[in-house]
Amino acid sequence: MRLTLKIWRQANATADGSLKTYELDGVSEDMSFLEMLDVLNEKLNTEGEDPVAFDHDCREGICGMCSLMINGEAHGPEVTTTCQLHMRSFNDGDTITIEPWRAGAFPIVKDLIVDRSAFDRIIASGGFISANTGSAPEANSVPAPRDKAMRAFNVATCIGCGACVAACPNGSASLFLGAKITHLGELPQGQPERWDRVVSMVGQHDAEGFGGCTNIGECAGACPKEIPLDVISQLNKDLRTALKHGH
Amino acid sequence: MASTADVSGLTQLNSPSEQNSDDARGYYTLGEKIADTKAPKGLIAERWTKHKMDNRLVNPANRRKMSVIIVGTGLAGGAAAATLGEAGYHVKSFCYQDSPRRAHSIAAQGGINAAKNYKEDGDSTYRLFYDTVKGGDYRARESNVYRLAEVSANIIDQCVAQGVPFARDYGGLLDNRSFGGVQVSRTFYARGQTGQQLLIGAYQAMERQVAAGTVEEFKRHEMLELIVVDGRARGIIARDLVTGEIETHMADAVVLASGGYGNVFFLSTNAMGSNVTASWRAHRKGAYMANPCYTQIHPTCIPVSGDHQSKLTLMSESLRNDGRIWVPKNREDCTKDPRDIPEEDRDYYLERIYPSFGNLVPRDIASRQAKNVCDEGRGVGPMVGDFRRGVYLDFADAIKRLGEDAVREKYDNLFDMYARITGENPYETPMRIYPAVHYVMGGLWVDYDLQSNIPGLFVAGEANFSDHGANRLGASALMQGLADGYFVLPNTIREYLADAPFPAVDETDAAVVEARESVEQRINTFLSINGTRSVDSYHKELGNIMWEYCGMERTEEGLRKAIDQIRELRADFWSNLKVLGTNDSLNQSLEKAGRVADFLELGELMCIDALNRRESCGGHFRAESQTEDGEALRHDDEFSYVAAWEFGGDGGQPVLHKEDLIYTAIEMKQRSYK
């Protein structure tokens, strides 16, 4: 198929950026979206134009590195990551607009690449269970109810991609944050630090410049791992409880 | 007990028996045998405990004054950073991704082994040790493997304490599944995302240390050179991938946990950025590269669909628990809808050839048999060259037996991924799979302490060669990465650091200046060749050579051809490469150029290693060495050694150092899974 691509080009964090138009022919529907961009980049390289920079690594939908706004939708039209999107989701003759994540807390680095290190700092602020190596009790000494363990697992599948933030009109990271709070809060091992954790992580979230949640729900719609919106209710509930008890 | 020390110190230059079978003559020189692996003596079950006692301690107050560079944030590097940080050392952690959480370990699907014997099915530390040595076709160092089996149970405890949400049964206890090459259920898992959950555990533990101030993160940084001062590894040169700045980082010790180099084949299941650069730069500085030709080709991957293909996707081995592998008995049926082929016209070839292990034979065997049936013209799916390259992995029986919901619960994300990539629904029609490069057993040589032959340079995880011999069993890489990072390295590096802190090294030191300048010069060369070919085009061509001649089946003739072709390609690369852009900004083509340049050197060494090893063992299959029914045939009399290669200089010949493999706790046999 033949496509018209409008791609955000920006030389670095401080330069002005703009959408640039490219025509690309010979795209097959078995290609992944990123393989389509590989083909474009080979062409640009031959023609002497700087290839388009975009983040990617595993190309299996699990590392969370890929991050494109495709026709205004984070990760494009399907419920999956950009790297798992295939060209069979598009038609011959389509115009596709490709932009980086847009959010105040994710500054642009170059072209389609943004800086998501705010997520690491949120985790560092309390997104863990303190268990020094070697101090752990025998694994089966503390059973975890299966339904709770399943819920913990389901939300622990968050890949930290940031699509939720990009999709949110407020640029909030509440879905990402709620997923971590719920993952650790559902497990017996996560209880001792539960209340301090939520207060500290919410504080860091706000300090990074992410917006507040006003229950719009765009985040859950964009999330490639289908993290449910109710993790935000859990987050709010835990925060209220923590504050009530003076944490 | 015969120890490696008994055979040490003998320089056996080209003894006659070695010369007779030496296919690689003319490509290398023979060096001294490896004298000491530091493996302790005594009963195998007591060695690690004793060694931990013997290794000196570092006073907590002193740890703060010591710094350790860790390159890599996968299971091995992440776990090591967290643990050394907790102990109070100053850790500098590097990764090329934008976050440590994205290291390639995240993609591991199926599970992690541990000898917990929760199923009461006869598992034990010894059995895990035995299975691993046998699975590795008796080419691993037994002391290391035993230690791995021994600490495996602690890993599960550690991960559960961190909140890793493993699968559980209805009573709330941990669940297990089976993997290839074994007859017990010892694999712990988190649906098809075990690597993700384990890595997030390690990452969170590491971030906790970032907050505590003991771990310093350098993200989007790539190590491009090792700094060796007065014979000790003392630092690295890294490039900030955003600004292009070339930085010098010094420390008391350097740990490489930079993963595997399967991407030398271009198409593999590895992440796009996985590379050999950190290891290769260390190799060029003197570190031995061990068994580089030992490559694992995984039997269950989604087949290639066209020329645009940028990577291959694994379908976890755990699927072989419930899926049945088959091809049509008759070539005429290969293009039919598989559902229309009656039972009697299907060949469940693994169940037929290996009745006792069936679909759960080890990976090397499953892969080679898939190749064989396709070579016979019984493959399915699109033609790739002269043959169809695919076999069926069929879940119809499992769905009938367990119900679709139960299958969904176990494998949903894998089935989804398959559907997305191929456009076919595996709940309705069998998956098509084919082997793909997945893992490398080879890597930098390390002793029992995970220290390379360069003092102060430690290597952990897939980057070292240590535990899997010539073939790795499923679910054992995660085990090894975490064993190295959480339990082994922190207990061995302290013996080295007991003599630290070492004298400060100035950035004007000749060794530092040399390292830095060589990096700068290389980058300038890439940017100024100004030829006509892209980095990717070289990478693809190298991959084709490697897959054709150094892939699932290797021959003397093919390997010689490959070496010639690689040399030619490398010369062309350095004269005709085209990399646009500049050094002082984010430049992905430039990053790739450095990686491919190193792959072009590694590929040649892999072929030389494969040429030298005129035997078949594990994932290394030399067509010249097989039994009558086509199984791998080892030659223990000649090749029961680790091949540790020393860099021989540009244009020079690599030097082979042999480490004899001596088994005291296990008897060497030809493997049989029939």
Ligand SMILES: Cc1cc2nc3c(=O)[nH]c(=O)nc-3n(C[C@H](O)[C@H](O)[C@H](O)COP(=O)(O)OP(=O)(O)OC[C@H]3O[C@@H](n4cnc5c(N)ncnc54)[C@H](O)[C@@H]3O)c2cc1C
């Ligand atoms: C698809 C897939 C599925 C798998 N499934 C399983 C499984 O179910 N069970 C199992 O046991 N094993 C599995 N494996 C194997 C296993 O995942 C890996 O062997 C293991 O995770 C490697 O971990 P590591 O810590 O050694 O390295 P990696 O996780 O590969 O980490 C490498 C790190 O090094 C960094 N790095 C590399 N080079 C540089 C450089 N030059 N400068 C700076 N940083 C650098 C990277 O940024 C990264 O942080 C699977 C592998 C694949 C590909």
Ligand code: SF4
């Ligand atoms: S919650 Fe979903 S969208 Fe947000 S970071 Fe996690 S996986 Fe991505």
Ligand code: FES
């Ligand atoms: S590249 Fe890893 S999730 Fe897309």
